[in-house]
Amino acid sequence: MATNEAVFTKDTDNKKITIVRAFDAPLQKVWNAYTQSDILDQWWAPKPWKAGTKRMDFREGGQWFYYMEGPDGERHYCLFNYKEIVPQKYYSGSDSFCDKDGNPTNEFPSMNWKTQFEEDGDKTIVTSVITYATIEDMETIIKMGFEEGFKMGQQNLDEYLAKN
Numbered sequence: 001m002a003t004n005e006a007v008f009t010k011d012t013d014n015k016k017i018t019i020v021r022a023f024d025a026p027l028q029k030v031w032n033a034y035t036q037s038d039i040l041d042q043w044w045a046p047k048p049w050k051a052g053t054k055r056m057d058f059r060e061g062g063q064w065f066y067y068m069e070g071p072d073g074e075r076h077y078c079l080f081n082y083k084e085i086v087p088q089k090y091y092s093g094s095d096s097f098c099d100k101d102g103n104p105t106n107e108f109p110s111m112n113w114k115t116q117f118e119e120d121g122d123k124t125i126v127t128s129v130i131t132y133a134t135i136e137d138m139e140t141i142i143k144m145g146f147e148e149g150f151k152m153g154q155q156n157l158d159e160y161l162a163k164n
Contacts, residue, residue, distance in 0.1 A: 004158070006151045015138050016131040017146075021154055022123045025161040030124040031088050031117055033157055037064065043160045044068070046152030054102070060085050065102050079104065080113075090116040108144070109137030 006021040023030050033039045037053035044051035045068040054065045054077075064080040079102055082093040096110035104110070111130050118125045132138040 006154050008147050012135050015135055019128045022125050024123055027088055027117055027119040027124045043156035044153055046149040109140050
């Protein structure tokens with residue numbers, strides 16, 4: 001049962017994290033929030049951080065090149081490479097840290113994402129499955145505060161959906 005609180009399940013044997021979360025909004029609105037850069041920039045980063053898109057090409061083989069900026073102006077850049085997209089059903093791809101020019105770095109581990117969308121009455125259930133190359137990679141991301149940060153971002157999305 002999906003709730004409006006993100007449920008994280010860590011599966012170390014399979015090097016993956018599954019996140020299930022319900023949103024009080026129709027599927028199209030939630031899909032747009034995950035796939036349009038002008039909306040992503042409003043909620044993706046945990047406060048007081050903010051997200052900014054340098055470029056986005058939401059298509060199979062396309063990329064989302066973005067950063068998260070801290071209150072002191074510090075920026076961390078990321079590059080999401082879209083692999084598969086089935087509109088209003090799911091998208092998948094890899095997310096890696098990169099430099100300000102979009103060149104991948106090995107500073108932090110990369111992650112493979114599959115984010116699925118399902119309509120459930122007047123709610124939309126989003127399930128993200130994130131897999132890692134190694135257990136150590138998964139643990140590194142967890143120690144960076146990924147769970148807390150992701151939950152904060154999803155609360156930002158709740159606020160966005162309630163206002164728009």
